[in-house]
Amino acid sequence: MLTLWNLFEASLLCLNAVCVLHEERFMQKMGWGANTQNQGFEDQSSIKFQILNLVRSIRTVTRIPLIILNILTIIFKLLLG
């Protein structure tokens, strides 16, 4: 059953997953790099571009709060099981 706590946990895990995608080692190897020269000429509104943009923004914005949230969740789960 989907409760608020489950939703919170699932979103935390998803955000963690998005943040661990490494720019250099992984994304550029797969062709999802954000700094390539061809980007200016590609279709700026394609789905791939939007998704990668979203990933980059999420990574930049939620890096620090995610650390705090992770620590809090770990402590919470340790204490309450």
Next chain:
Amino acid sequence: MNFNASRNVGAGGPRKAKRVVDVNAMGAPAPAPSFSPSAPYNTGYAQSPPPPYQQGIQLDGGQEFGTPEPAGNFGFMGGYPQSPMPAPGNIGAMLHQPIVQDMAMQYGNALAAQGREAVQRELGRFVAVSRLRYYFAVDTSYVLRKLLLILFPYRHSEWMVKYDQETPVQPRYDVNAPDLYIPSMGYVTYVLLAGFMLGLQHRFSPEQISIQASSALAYIIFEMVLYLVTLYITSTGTALKTLDLLAFSGYKYTVMIVSLLGALALGGVGYYCCLAYCSAGLSYFLVKTLRLQLLAGSPQPAEQPSYSYGYQPNPYAEQWSKPGGTKRRVYFLLFVALTQPLLCWWLTRHLVPAAALAAPVAT
């Protein structure tokens, strides 16, 4: 470090005033009413630098720690009594004086007003309160007509929302306008009805109410996030606002409540019949309403501002890849219209008695 009498002859006034502040902060006994910090005293004294031959010496004879004198520019300290600084034992007696109480009340009021302003400002940043007020401007006849419309939309002909000089008219005056009253009332009714149905099956406990409520809320949040992310990723440009989307996705609570009542009345058969009929009605209603709202946003098929100068757009690109294209909006509309009945079914199936659910399947 304080007694450098030989060094500072001829030093400027402001520097001397700064040291006056330090000494005052260090040396003066704390004034008894705690809401008058030592700052007012310091700024009062900073205005009168002592005579130059005393500059090097920190502890001036001209300074008096004992008599606080209001300089008239402290508004709420105007009536401060000219009593000397009381010893800690006399604080209780002083607090009972009406003047002190008045000042305390004024200060408290000022603080409360500041706090209220701050809260409203911060809240106004996250939730557009005036925008929210629009969605709750309903009256009884609107609610009745809207509920009837959700359950039987097939005879309604005019689906366009009336506008009043660029802003949509309040829901009170137009049955087509979205509102948030019905969704919020539907949510509460759904939670209560869920508790009731669980009680009938002896599965109830007070925690169930909060579990059902938080579960439904989690589904709302998840659904909204899904819609918003879909709209963003596919770059579908619409005039549909987030609160409108919330309102339209909240109309399914009506369907859920009717289906649950059908399950109460006629068991499994009633549940499935009501669910099927009401879902069809809701999908029809959503398609008709959202078609106008989604497709009313500026299509701009010929404009492609994101391309660099001189770039020829690919003539073989299909309609799909055009930003904010019509096809995307239609697909999004169908996506919404299909997920609503699915969610209705998913959110009510665990509430209908299992035996009643199995019966129509078995026969």
